[in-house]
Amino acid sequence: MSNDKPGADGVETIAPENRNVPTDVAPTAAAEAGKIDISFSPGLSSFLKTNDISIGFTSYQTGRLYLIGHGSDGKLAMHEAVYPQxxxxxxxxxxIYLGTLTQIVRMENVLGPGQTANQVHDKVYVPRNLQTTGNVDIxxxxxxxxxxxxxxxTRFNCLCEPSxxxxxxxxxxxxxxxxxVAEDxxxxxxxxxxxxxxxxxxxxxxxxxANxxxxxxxxxxxxxxxxxxxxxxxxxxxxxxxxxxxxxxWLLNSGTGELGWLDPADRRFVPLVFFPGFLRGLAFHNDHAFVTLSKPRKGHFEGLALDGLLKEKDSTAWCGIQIVSQSTGKLAQWLRFEGAITELFDICVLPGVQNPITLGPNSVEIRDFLTIEPSAI
Structure with a gap:
């Protein structure tokens, strides 16, 4: 079974007021990054609300952690924070735990039950511990x-714990x-x-x-x-x-653009659905699978079956998220990037979260966003 490219009918875009852009990037750097257009399926916000979830996902290409939630006005809300790679x-x-170019970051939600920030955000994830690993390609x-x-x-070919x-x-x-050894x-x-x-x-x-x-x-x-x-x-x-x-x-057979599972009887990969892109991130919530798609780095996927499959289906590669039913493979919701961003990596589902925000470690906001743990004194 394959996903057809969603049509343009009913496509919505994220308005600037619902997209919180980080303030830890100089204007010149932001301009050099280029324009990014974001579109999404009309039912995505209500889907998140109905399932009582938000989504977090990453792009090492742009060095961003993205959080997608839903506002009380029914609109989709997006926040992004800068984290290198x-x-x-x-x-x-x-x-939230995040791997970056040189660190593992632990972010804590600092809001208590019933509290909100700016009267709209029910979770504020603040980096409280940044442990340095160096560039080991986490x-x-x-x-x-x-x-x-x-x-x-990945650089040292092993599983590790922080030291x-x-x-x-x-x-x-x-x-x-x-x-x-440091050889991928x-x-x-x-x-x-x-x-x-x-x-x-x-x-x-x-x-x-090596390599x-x-x-x-x-x-x-x-x-x-x-x-x-x-x-x-x-x-x-x-x-x-x-x-x-x-x-x-379950796994992503990225070179063929397929989500599927391993049959335990004969250890065979059983594809469920084809996606128009290179797949790197996978998460589940109830009956739905959440998958991140990326475009090729040099215009095409050299040496991979994905190239031929895209041509066979007369489709172009995506950068974005697609949400499918794990029982049927049918597309439920989607979000798509166009422009300067072409690659995503990992994705996670945040249950019980409506409209989250996070503060980047070098952002302007984090300098004055101070919270105090309750004390007996």
């Missing part, structure tokens, strides 16, 4: 049952990786948590040489069981974002 993101109503992040962070260290004294602490690597050998990129533990990872290839995965982008991809080290699936094309949901191991 924003990538892996996970969160809930109380907290991809996805998981939170373990003991509260510790685990993240995909109090060093850049990171390796906790697992694929058996075919011989040593922990297999392009380890995705992480699925199960019961508070890292359980499945995705990689672009089994390579044990060896680049020669196997079309069919070298694999899914690995972290606990047993067993390779559960091979022959995939640039797989990303494994997720365990409703007793299925």
């Amino acid at each position: 924003a990538m892996g993101v996970t969160g809930d109503a109380s907290r 991809h996805e992040i998981g939170i373990q049952d003991n509260g510790k962070i685990v993240f995909v260290n 109090l004294t060093h850049s990171f602490k390796p906790v697992w690597k694929p058996e075919f990786i011989s040593e922990i 050998r297999c392009h380890l990129n995705g992480l699925a948590m199960v019961d508070g533990k890292p359980k499945y990872v995705s990689a672009a290839a089994r390579s044990n040489v 060896g995965w680049r020669d196997r982008r079309d069919d070298g991809g694999l899914i690995i069981d972290v606990e047993s080290n067993a390779i559960l699936a091979e022959g995939l094309s640039m797989p990303h974002s494994p997720r365990f949901h409703d007793d299925r191991l």
